[in-house]
Amino acid sequence: MKIAIASGKGGTGKTTVSLNLALSLSDVQLFDCDVEEPNCNLFLGFGLEKVEDVVCPVPVINQEKCSICRQCSDFCRYNALAALPDRILFFPSLCHGCGGCAVLCSEKAIRESERSLGVIEKAKGESSPEFYRGLLNIGETMTSAVIKTLKKYVDDRKTAILDAPPGTACPVIASIGDVDYCVLVTESTPFGFHDLRLAVDVVRSLKVPFGVVINRWGLGDSRVEEYCKAEGISILLKIPNNLKIAELYSRGIPFVQEMPEWNEKFRGMFEAIKLQLADTEEART
């Protein structure tokens, strides 16, 4: 079962929920899909090893064969190719690796080579949770490609927890598009509430079952709870606005490790998710 932890906005506690949930369960995989800012391992401190380079195919133009017909540069939708009077210029950082230019070139002047976008890393040896993360190279824009490669390591026989990137754009869809359940983390402030509603739009449009975790509960007002009640959205867990939790977070310690009573609460949340999924399954049949 794949469970994504997401939020309309960063900084709401996505990583906190992912980590504490993963640490409370056994036989789970944890994936840090926030490849622009992967933070999970700051809290886990695992030794990591590279398991794969994420690459993107890029064209290499043989200037001798090229007749400067401009077919390729006219075609490229990402403006990665520009025709000069005497040659074709290529901008690797704009290329999405679609392969179109190589297919089009009638002179067979284009062959493909590879460009590195980032890496996939895994915790060394046996770790609990089994941990994978993607890391996007600095200055690189193909976030979704790294996320898609990372997700190849999901083992369908296990519970996989995916810490999704913030927002509602393409990297989020790449992360949560095919999960069984999505946990939306929010806080009950005007910003948090607004971002929650955006996130709800996303999961609804993807038809992914979901529930809400309220972080820093007690801060702000009751608008999130009222909204969830009105919309029939289940609130899975409330994490109080607690000094000890904030302090542990700032030091990079998942709070279940120092506050063991929370293990039970996260396991309860997991059970609630399973129940909700069983109910929706039943309703469908």
Next chain:
Amino acid sequence: MKQLTVISGKGGTGKTTLTAAFASLAKNAIIADCDVDASDMHLILKPKVLEKEDYYGLEVARIDPELCIECGRCKEFCRYGAVSGNFKVDPYGCDGCAVCTVICPKGAVSMEKRISGQVFSSETRFGPMAHASLGIGEETSGKLVSAVRSNAKKLAEQYHKDLIIIDGPPGTGCSAISAITGADLVLVVSEPTVSGVHDLKRVLELTVHFVIPTVVCINKYDINEENTQLIENFCAKLGISVIGKLPYNDIVTKAMLQEKTLIEYVKSSKCLNESEFADQICQIWTRMEKILMNIQDKQKGTKTLEMKNF
């Protein structure tokens, strides 16, 4: 005209709250909300939309079932796995590369425009504002950021403003790059948590990579003074100045609940502690204005930052 971009690497550091406060302090500025994916600034600034324009992102492929002979070539060549088993294109998966249109032997695929969001030119109580909204799952937030920035430039010319304050997106990817390129100064709002420190390093790598002058502000510095020290040392090593440190204060949430900027909120508050907090923000702003002015002076002999090894 100068451009200041406020970014944070990680979300939730108080970036938007600070940017909104700066907006209320700046004398002659345009506000550009480039945190287009889940933007929040409008909740405080309440812009009145003057002009609205559809924003077209990358196109999306469509297969005409009448013409398609199900030969499977498009599926084979699509590198994004966007063509499904029954020869339909998944709009979320399609990258708009158009390879399928040239591969299809029957000319059954066409590219269609898609509205990926809206860009707005608006008016707020602190002056004009450029902002946008991005449709769900859309691919091109980097391009949309550029669209907001060019709108902001137009507004600045129209209203004779000399500064654009850009609220930037989180992360170091496509949209963050679009928000900082060409900026005169980047302010990174950081917090002294382990993840805050880590993300600060990543965004500083980014601003150094693009050779943009950068300053740092540490928010909630007192929640972990050790990490605050770490940030200060790290910045000192890079020659990046820390222009302010703000303590943790509930006022941030209180002002937000009243939909006011911190500066406005403090005007109606009698609490000494709160007005001190606002005063610190004013000081940070004054320092930044000074830096921006100096950048203008130095324009001729631009100093380039060296690429440092992290």
